[in-house]
Amino acid sequence: MSHRQVPRTGRAFAALTAVAACSAGLLAASGPASAAPDPASATAGATAGDDATRTAARQRASVPYPNLAPTPPMGWNNWSYYMCDINEKVVLDNARALVRTGLANKGYDTVTVDDCWMAKQRGPQGELVPDKDKFPHGMAHIGRELHRMGLKFGIYEDVGTLTCGKYPGSYGHFKEDARQFARWGVDYLKADGCNVPRPAGRTKEQIYREVYEQQSQALEATGRPITFSVSAPAYFQYDGDSVWHQVIDWSARVGNLWRGGRDIALEQQSPATKWSSIVYNFRYNAGLAQLQRPGRWNDPDFLLAGDTGLNRHEMQSQMSLWAMMAAPLISSTDLGKLSPEAREVLGNEEIIAVDQDPLGKQGKVIEQNDGFTVMSKPLRHGQRAVALFNSGDTPRTVSTTAAAAGLPEASSYRLRDLVTGRVGQSDGAIVAQDVPAHGTVLYRVTAR
Incomplete structure (x- = not known):
């Protein structure tokens, strides 16, 4: 009913x-x-x-x-x-x-x-x-x-x-x-x-x-x-x-x-x-x-x-x-x-x-405007989860940096997409191309 x-x-x-x-x-x-x-x-x-x-x-x-x-x-x-x-x-x-x-x-x-x-x-x-x-x-x-x-x-x-x-x-x-x-x-x-x-x-x-x-x-x-x-x-x-x-x-x-x-x-x-x-x-x-x-x-x-x-x-x-x-x-x-x-x-x-990460930390917003939000969450072993959220109604590229996300300085960073499983390398840029409307890309990021 x-x-x-x-x-x-x-x-x-x-x-x-x-x-x-x-x-x-x-x-x-x-x-x-x-x-x-x-x-x-x-x-x-x-x-x-x-x-x-x-x-x-x-x-x-x-x-x-x-x-x-x-x-x-x-x-x-x-x-x-x-x-x-x-x-x-x-x-x-x-x-x-x-x-x-x-x-x-x-x-x-x-x-x-x-x-x-x-x-x-x-x-x-x-x-x-x-x-x-x-x-x-x-x-x-x-x-x-x-x-x-x-x-x-x-x-x-x-x-x-x-x-x-x-x-x-x-x-x-x-x-x-x-x-x-x-x-x-x-x-x-x-x-x-x-x-x-x-x-x-x-x-x-x-x-x-x-x-x-x-x-x-x-x-x-x-x-x-x-x-x-x-x-x-x-x-x-x-x-x-x-x-x-x-x-x-x-x-x-x-x-x-x-x-x-x-x-x-x-x-x-x-x-x-x-x-x-x-x-x-x-x-x-x-x-x-x-x-x-x-x-x-x-x-x-x-x-x-x-x-x-x-x-x-x-x-x-x-x-x-x-x-x-x-x-x-x-x-x-x-x-x-x-x-x-x-x-x-x-x-x-x-x-x-x-x-469920054992550190038990709530992630924080590190960048936001009317169309997107970037969050960073500390994880055990010094890793970070980084979410790139497109709240808008059209696809867009959303990005941040390892430094802004709170990661230590390193020569490179490993990015694992937790939805697709794809793994990439970066010199510090954390980017999601063409995030769909209402979509979120979630990375686990590790300094190398």
């Missing part, structure tokens, strides 16, 4: 019948129309006036979350392609496709079920209840099946009173929900930030920090290693860089990766919208390199390779640019219908190696 996207900061939402009422979720600081939990029954950090308790919670949060993602996470998430049209079969079929195509062996090992997986009401003991029509065998069954395939189990929740799709959020239930996820065998939690109440006298940034700290502490208290994906910065993208960057800074302490801004486009949207979304997310995330560090990852959202309307050059550009940014490589498409081209793009081991 067709779904309309509603623009918003934290998540791009469609007007599915189940989620149509959620278009106001951009500024999740106000409570939802339905009743919120009594703040006194929520975890203490979310209440107003208890300064001593908040101070103690902040001291506990000063210890960073365990480093559970030494390299950028890789895997699959249903949201961009399926949205709320999700069920047990869709999840497990895509998991089997990861294994069958060989993508799992290349690192795509985490399968995450996004919003709309649960019933609209909690159970009699306050527990989260899976939607019985969508997941008749329950979420522990999903975890067991994924683990049996050698994959990891990811799940979605929200730190507010309700998820973006108006399902029960974890606000007031952080400890109980975390323990439930651990019992189900969850390995990865994506925590959104819709419908976060703002108690009197608290700023939006303060309350978001407190609830994400509570979620972080609850996960760690389970004793199960659960990679934590934080969505908080996405809700501050337009609040000014100083606030946005401050939110990213504490997100890097409470979790392992964080969504920085606007959602990537949806499958149902036009090819032009998809491409514009890829470029937009690349540009905002490329500017955050100074806020990333090894093991703590900026996340510009999903890979769209395999979606309708994107050509080979566009899919390749997103994959290459995400690898240059050390971004999580999380596919969101129907993996059972991957074209040979999409499979090649997602499975390119040399580009995956750039993304």
Whole structure:
């Protein structure tokens, strides 16, 4: 069925019948129309006036979350392609496709079920209840099946009173929900930030920090290693860089990766919208390199390779640019219908190696104008990855130099094209002739 996207900061939402009422979720600081939990029954950090308790919670949060993602996470998430049209079969079929195509062996090992997986009401003991029509065998069954395939189990929740799709959020239930996820065998939690109440006298940034700290502490208290994906910065993208960057800074302490801004486009949207979304997310995330560090990852959202309307050059550009940014490589498409081209793009081991390089450095833009961008990323053994991105609508030559890319002075340089496999030599010029419209040439460069 067709779904309309509603623009918003934290998540791009469609007007599915189940989620149509959620278009106001951009500024999740106000409570939802339905009743919120009594703040006194929520975890203490979310209440107003208890300064001593908040101070103690902040001291506990000063210890960073365990480093559970030494390299950028890789895997699959249903949201961009399926949205709320999700069920047990869709999840497990895509998991089997990861294994069958060989993508799992290349690192795509985490399968995450996004919003709309649960019933609209909690159970009699306050527990989260899976939607019985969508997941008749329950979420522990999903975890067991994924683990049996050698994959990891990811799940979605929200730190507010309700998820973006108006399902029960974890606000007031952080400890109980975390323990439930651990019992189900969850390995990865994506925590959104819709419908976060703002108690009197608290700023939006303060309350978001407190609830994400509570979620972080609850996960760690389970004793199960659960990679934590934080969505908080996405809700501050337009609040000014100083606030946005401050939110990213504490997100890097409470979790392992964080969504920085606007959602990537949806499958149902036009090819032009998809491409514009890829470029937009690349540009905002490329500017955050100074806020990333090894093991703590900026996340510009999903890979769209395999979606309708994107050509080979566009899919390749997103994959290459995400690898240059050390971004999580999380596919969101129907993996059972991957074209040979999409499979090649997602499975390119040399580009995956750039993304997963042990140095864990995000590449930086070294030259840019309206029609092209040049990025350089340090790799182990003194090598550099250099991306020459033509964002324009006609072919063009894009170039830089070894010195500009940060390579040491040498008599010559070896350039390996990571898409074609061709190897060339240079005295210092790094050039890509006739880069196609929306195309990217990605070199691994070695001083000789």
